[in-house]
Amino acid sequence: MFVSLNWLREFVELPKDIDVSALAQLITIRTAEIDHVIDQSKELAGIVVAKVLEVSKHPDADKLIVAKVDAGKEKLQVVCGGINVKEGMLVALALPGAIVKWHGGEVVEMKIAKVRGVESHGMICASEEIGLGNGPEKEIMDLSYLKVKGGTSLAEALGKNDTVFEFDNKSLTHRPDLWGHLGIAREIAAITGYKFTEKKAKIEVPKKGSVPMVTVKNPKLCPRYMGLIIKGVKVAESPEWLKQRLQATGHSVISNIVDVTNYVMEEIGQPLHAFDLRNLEGGIVVRTAKKDEKIVTLDGEEKQLDPSVLVIADEKKALAIAGVMGGEHSGIHADTVDILIESANFDPTSVRLASIKAGLRTDSVQRFEKSLDPKYCKRALLRAAELILELCPGAELAGPFADVSNFETYEPVVEVDPERISKKIGVEISTAEMVKILESLKFEVTRERKILSVKVPSFRATKDVDMEDDIVEEIARMHGYEKIPALVPDLPAKVPHENTERKNEHEIREIFAYALNFNEIYNYSFYSKKIISDFAFPEKNHLRMLNALSEDQSHLRISLIPNLAESLHEAAKNEEFPALFEIGKTYSEGLEFMPVEKKVLSAVALFKKEINAFGVMKGKLEEFFYIFGIENAEFIEAKNHAEYIHPHQCAEIKFRNKIIGKIFTLHPLLAEKLDFTDRIAAFELDLSALSAGKKTNIKFAPESKFPSIDFDVSVVIDRKTEVAALRAVIEKAAKPLLKTIELFDSYEGDKIEAGKKSLAFRITLQADDRTLTSADLEHAQHAVWNSLEKIGGHIRK
């Protein structure tokens, strides 16, 4: 919201030379954030009004002229392209050093320059070049009406001497009273101590005459509706002072009547609307819209209404969407003579919902949705009448105003305990100071022993203040947040309960990044329907978004793999064979209303076709298990795999009798579909299960003092016999002296029978209490050979 300092001065006696940036700072730390302070005169610095003395053609350019102008101190030569430059005209001249918008666009600093060989000492400006609106194309601004001497600064000539504060609207969300200059001035008076004056309209409303007929059918949605008829207005341009105020506060100027409604809204915070009485058929009816009812609003668009939307209607048709926007037909036109001014109060939620439905977010909506005080309807209506009579000397009030009121003034009394207030703020504040603060904000305070009874003024009570904690805020901010000391709480220094899973998450990250050379990435929680079909995921397990940002993000992920795989493309732009991991949540439909969320650790890596991708990935995963402390995880060949997985390269990972994840190679056809020519290996694991199963106590196992002996055994066996099965057989046979079994070679190919593979194990034996003998070795060897032969192995000796 834009707030004019000149306007504020009408309500609060601020010193002439007040430091505006210090004031803005003070407002920011006491009340609401000011984003910018705009000094109008600075915006036009270096731009003067100059008189055109002579115009001649540019010797080398048809479309340019060379003008001699009187810029006060000196006469200057300027090259110009404006088609309307004439001798004797007053123009806006940007002198060297001034900042202008080149043709309304790029911001440039003026310099003395040669234009096609002719020196130019400035620029004669079009209105858009100096931020004063859009004039006719290729025309410069004609300022002849100003009647000032050449050299007068443009800001001075135009009366642009205001300072404008731009408030952050969000910080005014809970302060309906601050949506007008009156309220801001009252607040500034409270925080600075300068004198505040309630300046009310001085106008007499006739006791007799035409009163608008008003029927409020839905008093809940319209607690107050006031109307006043003014006859004999003359629609015209607003005077300069009014235009300046409206322009300073970000409004475009339309016509005196409409401008007055905006002016009063900016001044008092109460939105108004003006109807052309000619187009009203019968009295005003405030009602909800009929099914299929339509209205063409002031912006010229037809809006579909529905029975939840409150409208202002006459007996035949809807005239306006209540609190949102008026209709085109019933609005003010150039030939309007008699008008009805509406000043009403509407239910904030109803206005907001209507605004969302109509897709219209107006200044009026912004105010009504904050919960305005119905008491201000009358004040605003009288002020509007006063201004219209001032601007249209021939106009007159047709009679008394209509006032359909269905509200009670709400001014709650809150009992507060000053001691408790100090305790919440954390700084000792005297009761006397509290009283002073509250009174400066127009609260009425009575003291009863240690308790204060605080009567909240209606303009603060509509939404904002009705309990002790609200009073705490008033006192804290006005006393000064900067005066609150920074204290460390005096609490028992207890070690917080540890979030083991979070801690383990960080450890997992470090292992994957620093030991296993994966890059951690973050992906979005969504993917598209196309992904679901590419991966042949069951769609019904997914949560679908009602209002997705895009088609690519229509569903919540049930697996991290699709987005990770996609990310390999991006990573592969800079690294040949990237490896990525992500820790994140998956979301799926469960049996309860709340979906099932799982924290998952997933990784993908890209491999050359010739490389045993599955094996490399499994090696990394095993090393992770070892470092992190997952013991005895089993890899079990998965029989029923999803379509996106290589049919012969997938293992489920079983840990503590539960499947906690899987490792696999992506199906080459899917990889192809995703535009990869290389192989992708991946795994995903339930992070919570990993975290819960982490081995926490490591016990050092001393090496035996007696030497170990080892022997190698090489066996040829059916290629589908699992290494795990062979290990189990060896383990059983070589017990109890067995120390380790290591697979050190594996071969399939021409040198052996088809359908077979050759595996070589190194078996190490050791005892804790003696040195082993050759008899021990032979015994173990034979046992191993025999048992391997028993399951169909051929031992190569």
Add this chain to the structure above:
Amino acid sequence: MQEKLSHLRTEVESAIKSVKSSADLEVIQNKYFSRKGEIALMMQELGKLSPEEKPKAGQLLNETKKHLEALFEEKSQKIRADGMAAELEKEWVDVTAPGIPYKAGHVHPISQVQYEVEEIFSSMGFSIEDGPEVESEYYNFESLNIPASHPARDMQDTFFVDKEGDSELGRLVLRTQTSPVQMRTMQTKGAPLRIIVPGRVFRNEATDASHDATFYQVEGLLIDENISLAHLKGVMQEFLSKLFKKNVLVRFRPGYFPFVEPGLEMDFACLICNQKGCRVCKQSGWVEFMGAGMVHPNVLKAGKIDSKKYQGWAFGFGLTRLVMMKYGITDIRLLFGADTRFLNQF
């Protein structure tokens, strides 16, 4: 014998002296030191001497032998070293050439900063809590004093799940803030409470360099018997000073959030310009950091906490924004996806 020995000594000494190569060494080795070499021959001759002569001559021979062997060893060391020097010269490396590449991975910057944040708050007695990312309207809004009519509930801010709502919990939404975890923790653990909640949140808004529809927040909550705004200032000043490793000043100013009363915005003193004014702080000397305030009595009530006995504050700051500030990242979108040129910098 004596004479012979002295002669041999001079002869071998000069022979060793004149050695130039390992081939010369081999000649000397064979001629004098081998099993059939001259020194061995002298040993044999020693046997022929009379028992009276033997001890003296034997001693002398041993001494000579030792002396010559030492000399020979010394020389051969030198010859080897000289020969090696030439060999090693061929193995010259350019120390300025790059090492053979070895690439470790990187932990994501959000994870790194999140870890630091967790460590600092843990050291101040805060525990770290988690909660669901798909939330109900009740936990995300109602219980936090954001009634259905509040503007924050508008469709443009919140992602809804396409599923019929529950009569008590309302519809499913992607949490727009980490605050619902406040409520869940209050309900399950009760007061006193000292927690932070780092986590992923979602807002349905258009993406640009400084806005993303998915980002990370850190929620904080401290509830005890005598907790005031002064403690919020103290804890945050401590936190930021530890995080940025220098003294950081903070300031409060009024702000509005439905779940706190009073509601505040907290800024910290710009670390880039030391409050002299720069682009980062928009010339104000202060950087906007977070929203906070004393927990609203309605929220305590929904959390089943006795607001007569307990009071406290809550805050929420953007972890993503903090990461961007800490590392000077200018485009939020780099944080999602796998641009390794970006990731490898952390």
